[in-house]
Amino acid sequence: MSLSLGHYLVLGAALFLIGLFGALTRRNVISILMSIELMFNAANINLAAFNHYLHPAAVTGMTVALFVITIAAAEVVVGLALVLAIYRNSATAYVEDFHLLKG
Amino acid sequence: MIETIAFYCMAAVALGGAVLVVSLRNTVHSALALGLSLAGVAGLFACLGADFLFAGQLLIYVGGIAILIVFVVMLLGRTSDLHLRQVNEQWAAALLVCAITGAGLWRLGGLYRAATSSVPATATTRSIGLLMLGDYALPFELISLVLLAALLGAVFFSRKDIS
Numbered sequence: 001m002s003l004s005l006g007h008y009l010v011l012g013a014a015l016f017l018i019g020l021f022g023a024l025t026r027r028n029v030i031s032i033l034m035s036i037e038l039m040f041n042a043a044n045i046n047l048a049a050f051n052h053y054l055h056p057a058a059v060t061g062m063t064v065a066l067f068v069i070t071i072a073a074a075e076v077v078v079g080l081a082l083v084l085a086i087y088r089n090s091a092t093a094y095v096e097d098f099h100l101l102k103g
Numbered sequence: 104m105i106e107t108i109a110f111y112c113m114a115a116v117a118l119g120g121a122v123l124v125v126s127l128r129n130t131v132h133s134a135l136a137l138g139l140s141l142a143g144v145a146g147l148f149a150c151l152g153a154d155f156l157f158a159g160q161l162l163i164y165v166g167g168i169a170i171l172i173v174f175v176v177m178l179l180g181r182t183s184d185l186h187l188r189q190v191n192e193q194w195a196a197a198l199l200v201c202a203i204t205g206a207g208l209w210r211l212g213g214l215y216r217a218a219t220s221s222v223p224a225t226a227t228t229r230s231i232g233l234l235m236l237g238d239y240a241l242p243f244e245l246i247s248l249v250l251l252a253a254l255l256g257a258v259f260f261s262r263k264d265i266s
Contacts, residue, residue: 002219
């Protein structure tokens with residue numbers, strides 16, 4: 001049995017759903033950031049797989065995946081700096097304690 | 104045959120690491136499992152013949168982002184965290200959302216499921232470089248601006264006294 005695009009699509013969907021579940025259920029804000037990283041990776045697998053199976057001669061999907069990796073790096077750097085700033089003010093890393101704006 | 108074995112091994116590493124990331128109680132262990140999962144995804148890129156993406160994934164994700172997350176977890180962690188629950192009470196609703204999203208993804212993926220490829224993988228670094236400095240020159244320059252802004256933002260937000 002040889003590999004087809006469906007294998008990679010199912011794998012990417014499974015990784016995305018695990019990340020989505022983590023982002024929805026974890027309490028710690030760093031765990032939520034990690035789950036979002038898993039979702040980025042699922043998207044990257046899909047990009048590379050579509051590139052490989054549907055347009056083997058082009059490299060556009062891989063280039064877009066590289067851009068996604070760069071954006072993810074920028075996102076995680078700013079996100080972690082914000083988490084540190086919030087932690088310094090309110091001494092908590094749990095999202096239900098971030099309620100400064102709650103009326 | 105060897106591609107199939109490699110695919111299933113790497114898929115097991117990636118998915119197992121991901122399950123550990125969202126299920127472990129200790130956030131440090133979670134961050135280490137994230138590094139494992141990202142390495143598995145890098146192996147999948149290698150299975151797909153994306154050699155430059157494989158190297159970039161290892162350098163940026165496993166070597167950069169995962170280590171950064173481990174650092175921040177160790178800065179913020181307290182021993183009392185180990186005795187608190189790490190998931191909220193909404194897991195049933197989250198499971199429902201995941202099931203609906205999964206069903207939608209399954210229907211969408213059905214359009215392309217049977218596509219196979221017989222083209223052998225070739226080195227992609229040269230064509231990626233040509234594309235980035237040709238058609239994608241403007242996004243390439245914009246992404247460097249985004250990185251600079253992220254660098255400045257990180258320095259600004261993590262200063263001791265914002266006056």
